[in-house]
Amino acid sequence: MLIYLKRNLLAVACMALVITACKKNSADEPTPEPVPQKKGIQLASTTTFGAVLTDKDGKTLYFFASDVAGTPTCSGGCETTWPIYYSADASTDLNLNKAEVGEVTRADGRKQSTYRGYPLYYYASDAAAGEIKGDGVGGIWFVAKPDYSLMIANAQLIGADGKSYTSAYAEGTGNTKYFTDAFGRTLYAFAPDKNGVNNYTKGATQEGIWPVYQAEVLIAPSVIAKTDLAVITVASIGKKQLTYKGWPLYYYVPDAKRGDNKGITVKPATAAVGSVWPYVYTTTTVAPAP
Structure with a gap:
């Protein structure tokens, strides 16, 4: 009987030590760092387009070819299809060149975010984050990318x-x-x-x-x-x-x-406009062989 009691007391003591150790270990574990909240323009990686610009929630952003001068030209009914994007928050994406992010004040006084001077827009038919349905629309709307060379x-x-x-x-x-x-x-x-x-x-x-x-x-x-x-x-x-x-x-x-x-x-006086220094577009013919 005495041996039985000793064994029970030993078992209880061991369990107490385990519980105490577990509590101590739990207390010693660091509190998980909160996931940083995304703000401003973000970069997303896509299979088809490579790196593209999105808002903080992952919705795709676009450039408008008619805004080449840096002034927004999509207004009125155009905005129904192409809502403007604006965020007063600085981008939290460490891979984005912050120096190329800016903003412009529209004719009606609203602000619009820009990248490399191009005002940024959404495409209304992009229902969810990650969708890119607006690229190439009319040959003048293109997904916003940070690395275009043309x-x-x-x-x-x-x-x-x-x-x-x-x-x-x-x-x-x-x-x-x-x-x-x-x-x-x-x-x-x-x-x-x-x-x-x-x-x-x-x-x-x-x-x-x-x-x-x-x-x-x-x-x-x-x-x-x-x-x-x-x-x-x-x-x-x-x-x-x-x-x-x-x-x-x-x-x-x-x-x-x-x-x-x-x-x-720029041309000789007798030459036609565009005959010496023409603009270049997809309709330009292939250069002649040397």
Whole structure:
């Protein structure tokens, strides 16, 4: 009987030690850190488009080609399909370049968030986070990405002579689609160039007026075939230059503002507008062989 009691007392003592140890271990365990709340513009990874911009809840954001100048042009009924996006919160996404995030005040006084100067929108038909149904709509709406090397503008051509031109370079009004860089600066081809051959740039002095467009990241809106993009080396200045359908691409320095396209009227007096420094778009023909 005495032995039985001793065994029971020992068992109870052991259980007490275990319970005490468990309590001590539980108390010693650190409290889990709360999951940080997402704020502002975020980056999401997609299979089809790669990195895209979203809001804090994962809903896709878009660029509008007609906003190339940085001024929102989607208003009224357009906003029913393309609601504007605005967040006063700084982005909490550590992979996003915060310096490229901004905001603009619309004509009605409301604010709208921007990325690389492009106002950001939702697409009403994207019902859930992660959906991207608005890319390519009308050839002027594109999913917002942080890494485009080309963008598409949809704006009025206005030459250095102050006159308005159509897409066919005739005097008149109406938007034209043309390529810009990721920040809305217009890109041009040089008519005497050949496929993959820069015949214009002979040195740094000449490049001062028509700088080559340096880009080695071949990422463009979905309506632009990636196979039409390539990179050449311009030996005279030791720089890389992006080409489209074989045409080396250039800036025009007097294009001081986003979307400016004054270079189309640079030509000899007897030549036609756009015959020497044309804008570039998907309708541009393939550059001739060297």
